[in-house]
Amino acid sequence: MERKNRILVVDDQIWVRRMLLEALQFQGYEVFGASSGFEALRLAAEMKPDLAVIDMAIPGMDGLTLLSKLREINLNLRGIMISGDGEKKSVKKALEGGAFAYLVKPFDISSLENLIRRALTS
Amino acid sequence: MSFGDSNVFEDLFTNRSYKISEDPAVFVKEGAHTVVLENKWQDEKRGCQTFNVNTTVVRNKQGVSGVIVYCEDEGKSEDNKGASESLSVIGELAASAVHEIKNPLFSIRGFLQILDNTLSESDKRKEYVKIMISEVDRLESLVKDFLMLAKTQNDSKELVWVCELVREVVELYKNSFEKKKIQFRLQAKDESVFLWANKDQLEQVFINLLQNALEAVEEGGSIDVIVSKKEEKVMIEVKDSGRGISPEVRDKIFTPFFTTKKNGTGLGLFISKRIVENHEGKIYFSSDEGKGTIFIVEFPMRETTVDDRLNLWYNVNLSE
Structure with a gap:
């Protein structure tokens, strides 16, 4: 059987994380969540995700640092950054930092699902 | 010299x-x-x-x-620091409160969407879920507008090149104008118009006015923005060929929470007025029902508190 795409969700807000995990699981992905950068790195080493949905402001290290560390492990990993901050500067910084996309919270779950589909096929 | x-x-x-x-x-x-x-x-x-x-x-x-x-x-500028610092503390507090509200709203909305996806079209509960989603959306817009209101407490100012700022805002609306086939004209009668202002807040005023104009006009209508200098005043006019404001509501449009839009928060013009007045300016309008509305924002050319x-x-x- 073909391996399901694996998605790592990193957000320190427990119900936001849980909601994203459930929604993506419902879409047929294999999902796992972390509440901090360090937990995410530990999990990623074991689970080898194809894509990570990362909140920009997580405890321990910021989201972009985490993304670059995850990409050191797996260069092909796609990162979608999520944040409550919609300032142009932050969006630009994230995209320059190697993110595939940037979504401003609150967003419609279907826009995240569409982006993930695009990221995984590109 | x-x-x-x-x-x-x-x-x-x-x-x-x-x-x-x-x-x-x-x-x-x-x-x-x-x-x-x-x-x-x-x-x-x-x-x-x-x-x-x-x-x-x-x-x-x-x-x-x-x-x-x-x-x-x-x-x-040191003398003024005390007052503006306490104001910015209130602003910051409100901003972080808003962020704290956004997260739970986001998870509520997400879970409702998951529920919505699992219910069949014939299920009455699907309708309830849809109502809840639209109510959460309304709360989200309110929270967003409140954040803007909190930001009006920020009084840091810089030199703003008015024509350039208007062009930046118009750029955001380019696609929407094209989509609705709106004839848009920007008339900068005077390029060298500068204001000592908070750029983000001024931007918000023009966003609000353009958004209202966009929603008021029918497909194929027109919107004009005119920037000019008149007797020590900077004037910015936003004119639309829309449906106009009915006489009954004219004295209410700047009142908080008053709205005629289906999904409006009723805070846009209230916030705009507040921002303009914080900049010692004036905002007023004239409207002809069925023909259009013109909103005029005027600012003194320079601060009066020299x-x-x-x-x-x-x-x-x-x-x-």
């Missing part, structure tokens, strides 16, 4: 002149500098003053056409 010949700097508003210890060339470099100005005014107690100087280089197609220098008296903050505005023509 030219920078080229001497190091004398003349304050156009107070008619005082200062000797600049630095090379005047410092002003041609864009950004913030600190310079020491030696006061040549006879009765002045302080001989030397340190100024925080902010320069903006104005370019046209031929190259640099001028330099605008804004000087802020360091001593005087005594509180020494405000020097200098335009040197370097192209000569």
